Amino acid sequence: MSTSPQNENLTRRRLMMGLPLAGAAVLGVGFWKMLAGMQHGSFNPHDINAPVLNRPVPDFTLPDQPPGEGFSAQDLRSLTKPVLVNFFASWCIPCLAEMPTLMSLKDDVTLWGIAYKDRPENAANFLKHSGNPFTRLGSDHEGRVGIEWGISGVPETFLIGPGGIIRWHTASPLDVDTIRNTLAPLLEKLKTA
């Protein structure tokens, strides 16, 4: 090694300057990615139940929720095209706010609804007023099916791929950004697959 002490000092000084800068840059990029993800809906720090993802839907059978016909895990597993399953309740204000978005979505994807911890007559009334985007409707009056799916509140939405595999989940109301940036590309992928 023939580096002079001055040179060695210089590289050390550069390292002392560069390492923290590089560390800060890495952290900055990471935080920026998280924030960007939060903004367009692909990352949600409050999303707590990941375990259901990429698993088949849990076993359940739901009675009819008027005006729709109830359904079971078997119905979802025998499907060949994607379905969006939405847990809602008449007592849930964010669900009410989400309804116009679901109505605008119903021509692009099949929607099935589950009325969570709700009296069937209240849920039916809710759908009469907000519009009904769902082609099948089950009533989870006791909330036990919600626990099987791992939901922690309403609204929650699951994208079910062919064969009844849960492909995507969100624990917050669907909005235009989430649909455009996350849901639409996923649906496109499932349709071509």
Add this chain to the structure above:
Amino acid sequence: MSRPRLTSLRRLVPAFLIGLSVLLAPALVMAVDDPSEMLPDPKQESRAEAIGSQLRCLVCQNESIEDSSAGLARDLRRVVREHVAKGETNKQIMDWMVDRYGNFIRLSPPLSVGTLLLWSMPVLALLLGLTLAFFAYRRRAAAPAAPPPLSDEEKARLAKLTKD
């Protein structure tokens, strides 16, 4: 000046304690506010309570399901009691919950690569710091090499610089 202030503060302490107990009272009675929830067998009930106190209420997030009055917490309490009554082990019930809600539902996270790294981080950071300090110290302790004597050319330059 300071004396009256102190007494008024002293008078405030019991008031504060009473206020605090009023605030905390609902939390204390919560777990027993509906006796119909409890299992008839006190042994099974205490086991269910022990399991429930290890499960996070996913609505309030920093309370256990035994402490929370949220609807989901009540439902999960019932699920725990059903499983206890069926004679399942604590581990079976925990696994049932984790299977649906992930490790987030456990108030004390399990030992894994991630949590091990998290918990050992202070020790690792301390060791790293000590190692760095040790090498820096040894370097400084080693006799600093005397700078080589100035060459004639450098001496001339220095003389020229100091003259100005």
